[in-house]
Amino acid sequence: MSTLAAAYDAALFDLDGVIYLGPHAIDGVPEALARLAAGGTKLGYVTNNAARTPGQVAQHLRELGIPATDDDVVNSTQATIRMLQGRLPAGAKILPVGTSALVEQLAEVGFTPVDSLEAEPDAVVQGYHPQLPWNLLELGVIAIHRGAQWFATNPDQTRPTERGILPGCGAQIDLIASCVGYRPEMAGKPFRPLLDETVLRLDAEHPIFVGDRIDTDIIGAGNVGMDSLFVFTGAHGKYDLLTAEPVGRPTHIGADIAALLEPPRKLVEAGGQFACGDAVATVADGVVTMGEVPATYAGQLDALWAALNAAWSRDADATAVLDRLDLVQ
Numbered sequence: 422m423s424t425l426a427a428a429y430d431a432a433l434f435d436l437d438g439v440i441y442l443g444p445h446a447i448d449g450v451p452e453a454l455a456r457l458a459a460g461g462t463k464l465g466y467v468t469n470n471a472a473r474t475p476g477q478v479a480q481h482l483r484e485l486g487i488p489a490t491d492d493d494v495v496n497s498t499q500a501t502i503r504m505l506q507g508r509l510p511a512g513a514k515i516l517p518v519g520t521s522a523l524v525e526q527l528a529e530v531g532f533t534p535v536d537s538l539e540a541e542p543d544a545v546v547q548g549y550h551p552q553l554p555w556n557l558l559e560l561g562v563i564a565i566h567r568g569a570q571w572f573a574t575n576p577d578q579t580r581p582t583e584r585g586i587l588p589g590c591g592a593q594i595d596l597i598a599s600c601v602g603y604r605p606e607m608a609g610k611p612f613r614p615l616l617d618e619t620v621l622r623l624d625a626e627h628p629i630f631v632g633d634r635i636d637t638d639i640i641g642a643g644n645v646g647m648d649s650l651f652v653f654t655g656a657h658g659k660y661d662l663l664t665a666e667p668v669g670r671p672t673h674i675g676a677d678i679a680a681l682l683e684p685p686r687k688l689v690e691a692g693g694q695f696a697c698g699d700a701v702a703t704v705a706d707g708v709v710t711m712g713e714v715p716a717t718y719a720g721q722l723d724a725l726w727a728a729l730n731a732a733w734s735r736d737a738d739a740t741a742v743l744d745r746l747d748l749v750q
């Protein structure tokens with residue numbers, strides 16, 4: 422039977438929780454990527470995190486045994502710049518509220534970075550800054566109050582680090598938003614520009630997006646009408662899937678990215694019964710039930726897929742079934 426990947430010409434991957442966890446590759450990922458590449462699937466790596474350059478991310482991937490080039494990595498700064506080029510005239514004066522790397526990248530493409538209100542900036546562009554100067558925030562707020570357009574790289578509220586969860590770009594955006602009363606136009610997931618930029622880069626016609634978070638990855642794919650594969654190696658799990666709004670429901674689920682090398686799960690629906698593999702979920706009176714649940718991990722993913730689809734399509738509660746799938750987080 423044909424693999425899931427065979428239905429697409431390209432696969433776009435979120436990184437943390439999909440390809441690696443912190444500094445380490447997730448088990449089997451380098452091998453699966455090598456097989457996908459050998460089979461002709463174009464591979465792209467997509468990250469909201471603009472703290473590292475695409476070259477640094479690609480270098481990290483190569484250290485993990487993944488043969489990525491710098492061009493295979495697309496980050497939210499690159500997507501932001503493409504967005505700005507469509508919205509501002511060449512040479513526009515921009516007040517960057519971000520790192521020197523952001524300032525340099527804006528200058529490289531012909532914008533005029535400015536650092537004072539006297540320069541009358543046309544736009545404020547915000548990106549994550551690990552030592553954000555308070556004075557820069559103040560300049561940003563005043564410039565926006567005076568009519569400058571406001572853009573930002575990505576909405577992530579937090580950053581997972583080895584020291585714990587830290588405030589991310591979204592938290593820095595909130596500081597300005599609390600003064601100006603609205604939020605900026607953003608390029609990163611779940612907004613369009615980042616995925617559009619990656620599709621353009623890979624020249625992909627029918628890509629699939631692979632992610633571990635509903636709010637950024639799966640909704641991001643849904644927002645651009647792209648199919649998605651949700652994997653269980655990262656941040657979100659079965660209960661997040663159950664409560665996902667329609668745009669956040671993935672096209673496929675799999676244990677990890679190796680699911681792309683297997684046939685897709687098939688769902689068969691008839692008269693209130695949803696079957697996947699050996700599992701059958703039944704909906705009655707707004708509740709999803711299931712007889713015996715499978716004892717293997719793959720079997721429990723089948724059961725989960727049957728239960729989720731039953732719950733989603735009939736607006737029913739499948740919590741009791743999900744509770745019994747003890748091998749799936």
Ligand SMILES: [Mg+2]
Binds near residue numbers: 633634
């Ligand atoms: Mg992730």
